[in-house]
Amino acid sequence: MPSTLDDFDVIGTIGSGSYGTCKKIRRKKDGKILVWKEMEYGTMTESEKQMLVSEVNLLRELKHQHIVRYYDRIIDRSNTTIYIIMEYCDGGDLSVLISKNRREGTYLEEDFVWKMLIQMTSALKECHRRKNGKAVLHRDLKPANIFLDSDNNVKLGDFGLARVLHHETSFAKTFVGTPYYMSPELVNNMSYNEKSDIWSMGCMLYEICALHPPFTASNQQDLNKKICIGDYKRIPSRYSEDLNTIISKLLCVEVKKRPSIEAILVDPIVLRRNRKMD
Numbered sequence: 129m130p131s132t133l134d135d136f137d138v139i140g141t142i143g144s145g146s147y148g149t150c151k152k153i154r155r156k157k158d159g160k161i162l163v164w165k166e167m168e169y170g171t172m173t174e175s176e177k178q179m180l181v182s183e184v185n186l187l188r189e190l191k192h193q194h195i196v197r198y199y200d201r202i203i204d205r206s207n208t209t210i211y212i213i214m215e216y217c218d219g220g221d222l223s224v225l226i227s228k229n230r231r232e233g234t235y236l237e238e239d240f241v242w243k244m245l246i247q248m249t250s251a252l253k254e255c256h257r258r259k260n261g262k263a264v265l266h267r268d269l270k271p272a273n274i275f276l277d278s279d280n281n282v283k284l285g286d287f288g289l290a291r292v293l294h295h296e297t298s299f300a301k302t303f304v305g306t307p308y309y310m311s312p313e314l315v316n317n318m319s320y321n322e323k324s325d326i327w328s329m330g331c332m333l334y335e336i337c338a339l340h341p342p343f344t345a346s347n348q349q350d351l352n353k354k355i356c357i358g359d360y361k362r363i364p365s366r367y368s369e370d371l372n373t374i375i376s377k378l379l380c381v382e383v384k385k386r387p388s389i390e391a392i393l394v395d396p397i398v399l400r401r402n403r404k405m406d
């Protein structure tokens with residue numbers, strides 16, 4: 129039986145991004161706490177609406193402990209809005225945690241960084257595993273799209289919708305924020321691929337350590353230059369050479385030399401770290 133808006137009570141708004149508004153909701157039949165992401169599709173073309181539907185159907189297939197669980201979707205034609213109902217992550221998103229540490233002048237523990245690396249890699253492996261011939265590339269990996277549960281476990285969110293909502297006719301046409309995580313291949317107008325997600329993950333892990341992105345500049349042109357040269361400082365000295373080495377591998381400018389998800393998971397440094405965490 130498909131859900132309707134009346135099946136839920138809205139508790140409150142917990143976030144909003146370039147793709148819409150996130151609300152905390154309670155399912156009336158059992159009191160379960162969930163969220164829905166509201167997205168207005170009225171300005172989309174028919175082909176974009178079809179793309180959005182197929183992206184949501186892909187989300188439905190992604191069932192993994194480190195990917196935000198999709199529950200259902202409601203389409204309200206009276207206000208041309210789609211409501212995507214998903215798992216509630218009470219730890220919020222990584223960008224808030226990074227901002228808090230930057231504000232307080234404190235760093236995140238190395239064990240936490242390794243946990244993020246291993247769980248994000250596991251989530252991306254599931255997404256890059258071909259489903260019906262279609263890889264689900266995230267396309268917008270950033271701390272604001274990494275959510276945490278009450279045990280600080282990773283929940284990758286906002287999956288795959290980036291491709292639909294970046295189209296110039298959709299309401300998300302105003303690019304929000306500087307593309308700090310743009311990969312060298314995208315700067316050079318080449319196509320997005322699995323390795324671009326690896327680059328973004330490298331940028332994210334760097335930012336979790338340093339509390340700022342690896343590449344920053346006062347304008348897009350200078351940022352692009354730094355990205356294409358791969359010019360960035362080492363993560364703070366408090367972090368091990370092992371962690372620095374792994375992040376450096378992810379931030380490899382040459383796509384072919386950048387490790388795949390599988391290569392990361394069998395890297396001797398990651399295997400050694402995994403054994404320590406067991």
Ligand SMILES: CNC(=O)c1c(C)[nH]c(/C=C2\C(=O)Nc3ccc(Cl)cc32)c1C
Nearest residue numbers: 142143163214215216217218220285286
């Ligand atoms: C300050 N932020 C929060 O309190 C917060 C919390 C506790 N959860 C969230 C966000 C989500 C959440 O809890 N589940 C989600 C599933 C998909 C997407 Cl795109 C977002 C969420 C947020 C933004």
